[in-house]
Structures are given as C-alpha cells and as structure tokens.
Amino acid sequence: MSAARPGQRPLPRLLLVTGMSGAGKSTVLDALEDMGWDTVDNLPAAMLADYVAHGRGPGRQVPIAVGMDARSRGFDPEALPSILRAIPGVRPAVLYLDCSGGELIRRYGETRRRHPLAPDRPAEDGIARERSLTAPLRQGADGVIDTTDLTPAELRDELRRRYPSDSDEMVLTLVSFGFARGIARTADLVFDLRFLANPHWIDELRPLTGADQAVRDYIAQDPAWPGAIDRIEALLTDWIPRYWGAGKSYLTIAFGCTGGRHRSVTAAVEMAERLRGAGFSPNIRHRDLASEPSDTIEEDPGRAADGDTGE
Known part of the structure; x- marks a missing residue:
C-alpha cells in the first residue's frame, strides 16, 4: 500500500x-x-x-x-x-x-x-x-x-x-451493550461486566442507568470493581498506542452486562473519564440505554436460589 x-x-x-x-x-x-x-x-x-x-x-x-x-x-x-x-x-x-x-x-x-x-x-x-x-x-x-x-x-x-478526515489521532470509541440483546458486533475488544452486583435488583436503582451517580456509587462498592477497572485501564493505556502504531485508525472497545443499562454503562463512562485523563479522546455510545428495564432478561442468582421468579 x-x-x-x-x-x-x-x-x-x-x-x-x-x-x-x-x-x-x-x-x-x-x-x-x-x-x-x-x-x-x-x-x-x-x-x-x-x-x-x-x-x-x-x-x-x-x-x-x-x-x-x-x-x-x-x-x-x-x-x-x-x-x-x-x-x-x-x-x-x-x-x-x-x-x-x-x-x-x-x-x-x-x-x-x-x-x-x-x-x-x-x-x-x-x-x-x-x-x-x-x-x-x-x-x-x-x-x-x-x-x-x-x-x-x-x-x-x-x-x-x-473513516474520519485524515488526522494524526486514532478514532477511539467506547460502547456499552446488553448481552441479552446481542453482542456488540462492531467491537474490537469486549469486556464482560456480568460478574458485578446487578443494580437492576435494587428497587430505587432499577429505573436509573449506569450514568447516574447513585448507580455508579453502588457498583463502586462491589469488592471486584476497583481491581477490575484498574486492570482494564492499565491494559487499554498500554494497548491503544500499540494498535495505533500498528496502523489501526479506529478502535472500538465494548463493555457488556445483561441488559445494557447499568453495569456496562458505568464501566464505559468511568473508562472514558480515565482515558481522557490519560490523554486520549474517546467517543462513547450506549447501545441499549433507551431500553426498558426487564426482569425477564435480567438474571439474579440469589433470587433463583430462593425460588423467587421476580414476577
């Protein structure tokens, strides 16, 4: 070429x-x-x-x-x-x-x-x-x-x-999505956040999204969150320049949870803030943010063990 x-x-x-x-x-x-x-x-x-x-x-x-x-x-x-x-x-x-x-x-x-x-x-x-x-x-x-x-x-x-106008910067996009509605097909990297506590099963948090501070605070209390988000940040700050150096002009990083409204959104928002602080300029897109909360697609192992169907 x-x-x-x-x-x-x-x-x-x-x-x-x-x-x-x-x-x-x-x-x-x-x-x-x-x-x-x-x-x-x-x-x-x-x-x-x-x-x-x-x-x-x-x-x-x-x-x-x-x-x-x-x-x-x-x-x-x-x-x-x-x-x-x-x-x-x-x-x-x-x-x-x-x-x-x-x-x-x-x-x-x-x-x-x-x-x-x-x-x-x-x-x-x-x-x-x-x-x-x-x-x-x-x-x-x-x-x-x-x-x-x-x-x-x-x-x-x-x-x-x-295909942006010619520039000297990679086009970096962070996407949140719900696995229940299909994986993000355009993603280069996918991180699965379904191991975190699910805000959907907290009544006052269910109608909110991962962009709301109350949901972010709830997820931050999960013991697995700090280490996971720190390791993802370290991985991305190392890999993004390597992708750019290899000639890749765009990179899409997707964060998934079950419904695509809480955990994945929080992760995408948090990571966008961290990457901007590290000198990157990510775009952000929430694929399933406008979807309605649904007990049918959300899974709560605790409730299933107790015989509660969530109806």
Whole structure:
C-alpha cells in the first residue's frame, strides 16, 4: 500500500464498498457522500482505474468510494483486490458489508425485491450463492461491518468513526451493550461486566442507568470493581498506542452486562473519564440505554436460589 513521505499530504483514499446484497451498500455510499467522498455505485470493473484517474485532478485529494457487488459488470471477487491495489496515487481498501441470512431474508420480504442471484427462486438461495461467491472478498477485506443489528443512523455513526478526515489521532470509541440483546458486533475488544452486583435488583436503582451517580456509587462498592477497572485501564493505556502504531485508525472497545443499562454503562463512562485523563479522546455510545428495564432478561442468582421468579 502506498504511503505518504514525511511532510507530504497523505494520498486520497479509494474504498471499494462491497459485500452481501441488501446489507446496506446504498446507505454506506450515501453516508460517505454526505461526508465529502466522491461516490459511484455499480461501476463496471473495467472502468475502475479510468474513473479514479479522471476523478483526481491536480491537487484534488477527495476520497473515492466505489460500490460493486454481484450485479456489477465484470464483478470478480478474486481479482478485484489486485485491480484496486494496482491503481497508483491512492490508498486502496476494501470494506465488506455482511448481514445474517435471516435478516437479509426479512429485508427482501419487506421490500418485495428479488435477489439478483435468484430472480426466479427463493431469496435464501441467492443469499447462499452470493455468500459463497464473495467469500474471497470478505476474507481479504480491510474492514468488515455486520449490519444485522445496526439502524441506518448507527451505520452512519460507524462510518464516521472508521473513516474520519485524515488526522494524526486514532478514532477511539467506547460502547456499552446488553448481552441479552446481542453482542456488540462492531467491537474490537469486549469486556464482560456480568460478574458485578446487578443494580437492576435494587428497587430505587432499577429505573436509573449506569450514568447516574447513585448507580455508579453502588457498583463502586462491589469488592471486584476497583481491581477490575484498574486492570482494564492499565491494559487499554498500554494497548491503544500499540494498535495505533500498528496502523489501526479506529478502535472500538465494548463493555457488556445483561441488559445494557447499568453495569456496562458505568464501566464505559468511568473508562472514558480515565482515558481522557490519560490523554486520549474517546467517543462513547450506549447501545441499549433507551431500553426498558426487564426482569425477564435480567438474571439474579440469589433470587433463583430462593425460588423467587421476580414476577
């Protein structure tokens, strides 16, 4: 991959946006266009180099995003990465958009669209064929985003974190989430906080969240908390610069608990404060903070042992 010499501006990005049909390619291209990228969809593979060359005028450093999938003329998943990286004067990368088969079937059912690889068969046949066809692209991709659980707004936020304007600082994001609602799919590192005492089972704390001081104070009283949060902080302050030095431009660190409203939120808030004190600039996102408290998804070993169902 080409790199800028010291004192030179970095080369403009060239991003191939590909993956599963229905996984959000149009949403990604629209978001990148809003972020100032030059975007084009379903460009024939044979026109890729010429398109990039004509789009780069003297001094023009606008990043380029090209959407291609099974519908694009000349689409060859095994050859595309080499074609992309042979184009001079850019920083090429491949972004693969993935999504679970069940969610893709649901999306095709809602839109009543036919899958491009199965126009006369069920959508699941086309999905299976496309997943096999694009496997080489996914394996060699520079980035993968699973859009199964992402809303369009969340997908746009993820793109802003992954592809910020060129700067000399890693994009660091702390996420809280609830395991009962699915693991955070975009996380690079995941810390499980379910070993801590659960504020959900304290009546006055249940309607609050981990961002409230009363909940933070309660969690701080757990004997396991001080050592755990200190060790996580030491690990992150050591690893974050190493990730940056290895060329990683974004890092997402997720904290999970059962429901995603108390322990994980407190951990993310606390760690954001500690990392800012150490000179980092983390973003913070609480995935499940707006969810309603639920005894059904929360687990209380003490109550189960006493035969109390929590009803």
